[in-house]
Amino acid sequence: xKDRMNALFCAFHAKDRMLxxxxxxxxxxxxxxxxxxxxxAAIGMAHIVVLNNRICTPELGAALRSSPSPDLLWxxxxxxxxxxxxxxxxxxxxxxTNAAGANGPALAEHAFALLLGCMRRxxxxxxxxxxxxxxxLEISAKMRGLEGSRVCxxxxxxxxxxxxxxxxxxxxxxxxxxxxxxxSNVSAVYPRERLCEAFHQSDAxxxxxxxxPSSYHLIGEAEIAxxxxxxxxVNVARGEIIDENALIESLKSGHIAGAGLDVTxxxxxxxxxSLWTLPCVILSPHVAGGGAGEGGYRRQKDLFAANLQRLEKxxxxxxLVDTAxxxxxxxTETRPP
Numbered sequence: 001x002k003d004r005m006n007a008l009f010c011a012f013h014a015k016d017r018m019l020x021x022x023x024x025x026x027x028x029x030x031x032x033x034x035x036x037x038x039x040x041a042a043i044g045m046a047h048i049v050v051l052n053n054r055i056c057t058p059e060l061g062a063a064l065r066s067s068p069s070p071d072l073l074w075x076x077x078x079x080x081x082x083x084x085x086x087x088x089x090x091x092x093x094x095x096x097t098n099a100a101g102a103n104g105p106a107l108a109e110h111a112f113a114l115l116l117g118c119m120r121r122x123x124x125x126x127x128x129x130x131x132x133x134x135x136x137l138e139i140s141a142k143m144r145g146l147e148g149s150r151v152c153x154x155x156x157x158x159x160x161x162x163x164x165x166x167x168x169x170x171x172x173x174x175x176x177x178x179x180x181x182x183x184s185n186v187s188a189v190y191p192r193e194r195l196c197e198a199f200h201q202s203d204a205x206x207x208x209x210x211x212x213p214s215s216y217h218l219i220g221e222a223e224i225a226x227x228x229x230x231x232x233x234v235n236v237a238r239g240e241i242i243d244e245n246a247l248i249e250s251l252k253s254g255h256i257a258g259a260g261l262d263v264t265x266x267x268x269x270x271x272x273x274s275l276w277t278l279p280c281v282i283l284s285p286h287v288a289g290g291g292a293g294e295g296g297y298r299r300q301k302d303l304f305a306a307n308l309q310r311l312e313k314x315x316x317x318x319x320l321v322d323t324a325x326x327x328x329x330x331x332t333e334t335r336p337p
Contacts, residue, residue: 006044007030007031008043008044009032010050010051010060012052013034025305046072047072048072049074050078051078051085053077053081056084056085056087062088072094073095074096075096076097077097079098080099080289097317097319097320098321099300100158101299102299102300104158105292106293107288110287111260114234114236115260116146119146123282146171148171149204152205153175153205154205154206155209156189157181160176160208160209161181161185165185175198177189177191178190179192192218199226202228203231203232204233204234205231207242208237216241218242221243224246224250224256225250229255230254235263237263244265244275259275259282261283262283262285268285
C-alpha cells in the first residue's frame with residue numbers, strides 16, 4: 001500500500017462540517033467534489049471514497065463500479081443511512097462503512113422532543129399562542145405524561161440505546177424490538193415476529209431502526225391497530241418503515257393520539273399530504289441529526305481515524321455495512337440530492 005493515499009470527498013454542500021477531515025487528516029491527498037457529476041469525473045485513482053448518502057445517484061454508482069482504479073480500498077459514508085448508496089449500486093468486493101451512532105445523542109434528543117411535544121400538546125399550545133387564546137382547560141385535558149408509561153423502541157443500535165437511557169430518567173418502562181441488541185435500560189426485548197404483542201402494551205413507539213428490505217412498512221395497518229388506543233408514534237429513522245396511509249387513517253380516527261415525524265415516505269413531503277394539516281402531528285424536515293456539534297464530529301473523526309489505521313494494517317474495518325445481504329430499498333426522496 002502506498003504511504004500516502006488518495007481520497008475523494010463527495011460533499012453534500014460547500015459548508016459541510018465534515019470537510020474538516022481535510023485539515024484533520026493531512027496525510028491523505030484529498031479531492032473534494034460537491035455534485036454527483038463532479039464526483040463521478042474525479043474518482044480517478046482514489047484509494048478511499050468518502051460519501052454522503054444524499055449525494056448518491058445511479059450515475060455516481062455506475063462511475064464507482066466502472067472506476068479504472070484497481071486501488072479502491074474503502075468506501076465510507078459519513079451518514080448513518082446508506083440506502084441511496086445501496087440503491088445506486090456499489091462496487092463488489094470493496095468494504096463499505098457508515099457513521100452509525102456518530103449523531104446518536106442528537107437523534108435521541110430529537111426523538112425525545114417529538115415525543116414530549118406530542119404528549120404535552122405543543123401543537124395546540126402554539127396554535128393558542130398564535131390566536132392569543134387562553135385555552136387552559138381544553139389543552140390540559142388532552143395532555144399526557146411520560147411517568148409510569150411504557151415506550152417501545154424499535155431498534156437497539158446506538159440511537160435506540162441512548163433513547164432508552166433518557167427515557168429511564170423519566171421513570172418510563174422501556175421495551176424494545178430488536179433482532180440482536182439488548183440494553184440494561186430495557187426491561188424486555190421482543191423479536192420482530194412479536195411486534196404486535198409489544199405494541200399491545202405500549203403507550204408510545206419510537207422508530208430508530210435501519211432501513212432495509214426487511215423493515216419496509218414494518219409498521220402497517222395491523223401493527224398500528226395493535227397499539228393501545230390513544231398511543232403515540234415517533235419516527236427518526238426512515239419514512240418507509242411506517243405505512244404512511246395506514247398511519248394517517250389511524251390519526252384521523254383518533255386511534256393514534258399523535259405522531260412526531262422527522263421523516264416521511266416521500267421527501268420533501270408534498271404540499272397536499274394530510275400530515276401537514278393534522279393537528280395531532282408534529283413534523284420536522286429530516287433534521288433530527290442536526291446540532292450534533294463537536295461531540296458528533298469527534299465521533300466521526302475517531303471512527304475514521306480508527307478505520308484508517310485498520311486499513312493500513314489490513315484489519316477488518318469498524319461499522320461495516322453488509323452490502324452482500326442488503327438488497328435495494330425504495331428511495332422516494334424527490335428533491336435533488
